[in-house]
Amino acid sequence: MANYPQLDDCSGVWTLKEVKDAVMGGYWRSAGSRGLFAGGDTGSAINVIDYVVMASTGNATDFGDLTVARKHLSAASSHTRFLGMGGSSPVVDVIDYVTIMTTGNATDFGDLSAATNFTGSASNSTRALRMGGTTPSYVDIIEFVTMTSTGDTADFGNLTAATAGVGGAASPTRVIRGGGDANGLTNVIDYVEIATTGNAIDFGDLATAKSDMANSNICSSTRGVFAGGTSPYTTVIQKVEMASTGNAIDYGDLTVGRGYVAGTSNSVRGIQAGGNPGSSPNKDNVIDYQSIAHGGTALDFGDLNNSVAGPTGGSNCHGGLNDGYQGTRP
Secondary structure (H helix, E strand, O other): OOOOOEOOEOOOOOOHHHHHHHHHHOOOOOOOOEEEEEOOEOOOEOOEEEEEEOOOOOOOEEEEEOOOOOEOOEEEEOOOEEEEEOOEOOOOOEEEEEEOOOOOOOEEEEEOOOOOEOOEEEEOOOEEEEEOOEOOOEOOEEEEEEOOOOOOOEEEEEOOOOOEOOEEEEOOOEEEEEEEEOOOEEEEEEEEEOOOOOOOEEEEEOOOOOEOOOOOOOEOOOEEEEEOOEOOOOOEEEEEEOOOOOOOEEEEEOOOOOEOOEEEEOOOEEEEEOOEOOOOOOOOOEEEEEEOOOEEEEEEEEEOOOOOEOOEEEEOOOHHHOOOOOOOOO
16 A cells, blocks of 8 residues: 655645655655666767756756766666666666765665666665666566665566667556557557566557657656657657556657667656757757647757767656655654
8 A cells, every 4th residue: 555645646634743754764755856867878888877956957067977888778776775787788687876965986786687778777765776778689577686685686586578769657556568660660558567576467558660769767656658769760759647557648749859868767757868869960969748637749958968869767756766765764
């Protein structure tokens, strides 16, 4: 049972104890919550981590460095940690992490089961799932880590098909995978229940087949968002209602059409950063945002410190974290 109030439902009447528990647990909506963007390609792979304060607007600030410079990695995040998974150059099995509300360089967390590029990730407050990718062959692997610990991934199950360049979103209970490339673009959406292990189940279809969308949690506790992508390079933002099953619908546009873009959210805003607009110069420093509840055309947020394609993103306040803090804190 979810704790209340939640990140995307803090309005209403609450007891002082509920508010205190939510604030101390890290799941009361906070103006100071951060989105992190890591890695990517500026002409060569970089190790840079930037961050923004998600409730405001403005340019990104330097956070620190990944343990390995790489692009086309994926990320997952809890209330406290941001994890970077896989990526290239060259292709690596590295998982590293930072503590989101500090600044500094990443620390080794563990390893994927194999060196993997173009993988996708999503998470709730407990588990981070990595989905698909290339090793260099396309794989259907889903594996997971428990984010409060460190260590290598464990097998979770398989996607409905081997796919790379997937988009990921999460509710507190489900991870949703959208689209990707498996020697041709796919519109498939499938899902798993995070607390169990097992193979993915068909959810529905994207409105258009595409890959290389924002590759981690853009979501409220109920709605998953798939933004941008290739091919062609697109502005399209699509959404699904994660508690049910069914097809995605178009409900907005990015300020700039692009693929290989980083994404994250604070349960209220979806935020996209960087990417490849498919034209010269083919790397972008744009950060834009839109309302997850309402969609529409995205608005300018600010700029990354680098024009970069193939970064990844995460936050300490996305919709997959709305199950809240289940323990105690002194």
